[in-house]
Amino acid sequence: MRFKFIFLAAMVGLIGNAHGAETRLDADCHLRAQGESSSFECGFRSREPKAVKRVELTANGDPLDGVSFQSFSDGDGKAAWLFLIDRSNPRRAATVRRSVELVEDLYARSNARNIMAVATFAGEMQVLISPGDPYADVAERLKDVRADGAATAFYFTALQAIDVLKGVDAERRALVIISDGKAEDTAYTHADVIKKVKETGVVIYGIGFAEKPSETVDLQQVERLASETGGPFVSAVGDAPLPASFLYDFTNYLTNGGSVSAPSDDISGEISLALKIAYDDGASSTSEEFSLYKEPSAPVVVTTDPPPPAPPLPLIGKIYKNFEDFWPQASDWAAQNSAVAWVLLAAVLLFLLSRSKSG
Numbered sequence: 001m002r003f004k005f006i007f008l009a010a011m012v013g014l015i016g017n018a019h020g021a022e023t024r025l026d027a028d029c030h031l032r033a034q035g036e037s038s039s040f041e042c043g044f045r046s047r048e049p050k051a052v053k054r055v056e057l058t059a060n061g062d063p064l065d066g067v068s069f070q071s072f073s074d075g076d077g078k079a080a081w082l083f084l085i086d087r088s089n090p091r092r093a094a095t096v097r098r099s100v101e102l103v104e105d106l107y108a109r110s111n112a113r114n115i116m117a118v119a120t121f122a123g124e125m126q127v128l129i130s131p132g133d134p135y136a137d138v139a140e141r142l143k144d145v146r147a148d149g150a151a152t153a154f155y156f157t158a159l160q161a162i163d164v165l166k167g168v169d170a171e172r173r174a175l176v177i178i179s180d181g182k183a184e185d186t187a188y189t190h191a192d193v194i195k196k197v198k199e200t201g202v203v204i205y206g207i208g209f210a211e212k213p214s215e216t217v218d219l220q221q222v223e224r225l226a227s228e229t230g231g232p233f234v235s236a237v238g239d240a241p242l243p244a245s246f247l248y249d250f251t252n253y254l255t256n257g258g259s260v261s262a263p264s265d266d267i268s269g270e271i272s273l274a275l276k277i278a279y280d281d282g283a284s285s286t287s288e289e290f291s292l293y294k295e296p297s298a299p300v301v302v303t304t305d306p307p308p309p310a311p312p313l314p315l316i317g318k319i320y321k322n323f324e325d326f327w328p329q330a331s332d333w334a335a336q337n338s339a340v341a342w343v344l345l346a347a348v349l350l351f352l353l354s355r356s357k358s359g
Contacts, residue, residue, distance in 0.1 A: 023048050025285035026230045029273050031264060031292050038294065040064070042260045042275050044287065045072075045172070047230055049252030050279040057262045058274050064262040071258040077171035079255050080115035080131055081106075081205075084161045086179035088122040088149035094239075095209045096147040099178045102207070102242070106250055107138045114251060115170055118142065121157035122149020131168045154183035154221065158193045158204075166200050174231060174254045176205040181221035190224060197229045203254060207242070208235035268296040316341045 027044035040057060055069045072079075083106075085099045086092075103118055110116055117131040118141075128141055158177065165173040197204065206226030208219035219235050226233035232253045234246045260275060271294060275287040313321070313335055320327075320334035320341060334341035 023050060023277075023279065023283045023285045024230075025275070025277060025287050027275050027287035029275060029287070029290040029292070031271075031294055032261075038264045040262045040264050040273055040292075042273075042287075043258070044260065044275060044277065044285075045230070045254070045257040046277070046279075046285060047232075048283075049249040049256050050281060050283060052257070052277060053280045054278040055260050056276040056278075057260060058276065059264075059267055060272050064264075067260060067262040069258060069260050072172070072255050073258075075258065078113050078115055078169070079172040079174070079251065080117070080165060080168040080170035081174045081176055081251075081254070082117045082119060082131065082161050082165050083176045083178065084125070084157065085118070085120045085145065086122070086149075086152065086154075086177075087120045087145060087147050088152040088182070089180075090147050092180065092209075092211060093147040095180070095211065096145060098239075099207075099209065100142050100145050102178065104139050104142065105247070107135060109247075109250065110135070115168060117164070117168075119157075119161060119164070120145055121153065121161075123151040123153050125157040125160045127164065131164070152179075152182050152184045153188075154179065154181070155185045155188035155190065155193055158225070159188060159196055162193070162196050162200055162202050165202050172203070172254050173201065174203045174205055176207065177222055177225065178207040178209065179222055180210055180215060181208055181218040181223075183221055190221070193225060194228055202229070203231040204229040205231045205253065206233035206235075208233070210235065210237045213237055264294060268294045314338060316345070319345065 024047040025044055026047065027042055029040060029042040032039050032041045040059070042057065052069065052071065055067060057064045057067050083103045085096065085103065087096050107116060115131050116129070116135070117127065117133070118129040118138075119125050119127045128145070129138065158175065161175050165175060193204075196202075204225045206219075206222035208216075208222045210216045210219055216235070216237060223233045223235075225231075232246065234242050236242050257277075264271075271292040273290045273292055277285040279285075313331055316338045317331040317335035321331035323330040
């Protein structure tokens with residue numbers, strides 16, 4: 001009965017993950033000015049290597065028109081990985097050799113756009129293959145890696161490795177820590193590494209190898225770094241294999257997602273922008289809301305030339321202006337009909353003179 005319950009619970013979990021499950025998303029959105037126009041720009045990466053089916057940008061809760069998506073894998077951007085192999089403790093000789101073989105396998109799966117490098121660490125870090133070195137002779141260059149370290153400067157060497165990645169010309173960077181998680185640092189801590197990751201944007205992959213089940217608790221050091229920086233974590237005890245899906249999707253954990261843009265010309269003021277992603281497997285992601293502000297466009301002021309000044313009234317118009325109390329616009333009429341106006345004025349004057357004589 002107990003087995004039946006566990007089986008049913010597992011099936012429910014699988015169905016939930018395949019249909020409508022929420023996948024964690026790392027995204028960043030901003031407003032980009034392009035001459036007189038502007039657009040919303042977002043870059044994103046899923047915590048799981050999923051294929052994007054549909055993207056949507058919303059501003060203040062309303063979907064935007066004209067949204068375009070460019071996947072990272074289809075663009076020109078490069079991605080870089082630095083493998084950091086723990087070579088401490090001579091009793092871990094078989095595990096260290098296994099770590100080297102894993103790196104060789106992952107090198108073989110990479111392509112020209114993948115920049116890879118390899119370093120080992122115990123009490124110090126040693127770079128064996130620098131970023132950008134040719135991929136040829138990888139096995140030859142790693143053949144002498146041995147479990148020969150007496151102490152493990154876990155956090156200190158992680159900080160050193162991030163500094164190496166920081167100088168790599170790539171849009172996305174990942175530190176791949178392959179270790180048993182045992183840390184003997186005294187001057188550096190987990191918090192120091194997280195702080196540096198936030199400053200550089202590096203993602204940490206965690207690959208934990210424990211010699212025996214009782215040592216798996218130490219793998220939490222590696223797992224925490226991966227979880228808090230958005231990277232994957234896998235582990236194995238003894239000679240148990242790593243998940244095949246992790247090896248298959250190794251590069252996709254870093255190179256999934258891409259960039260999204262939409263015109264913002266018709267929106268201004270306080271803007272709450274959010275990114276929504278739907279994946280091929282039915283899962284989805286929604287980013288945090290980004291608070292942006294866009295200056296409202298200046299109102300268009302239409303100017304017209306002032307009307308030309310009216311021509312000065314002729315003398316007859318000025319005379320007739322005196323009659324506008326009982327004859328509106330008399331002056332305008334006189335100006336337009338000056339000959340008639342003069343005759344009319346003369347007739348009125350003659351009439352008035354004749355009346356005064358007869359009286």
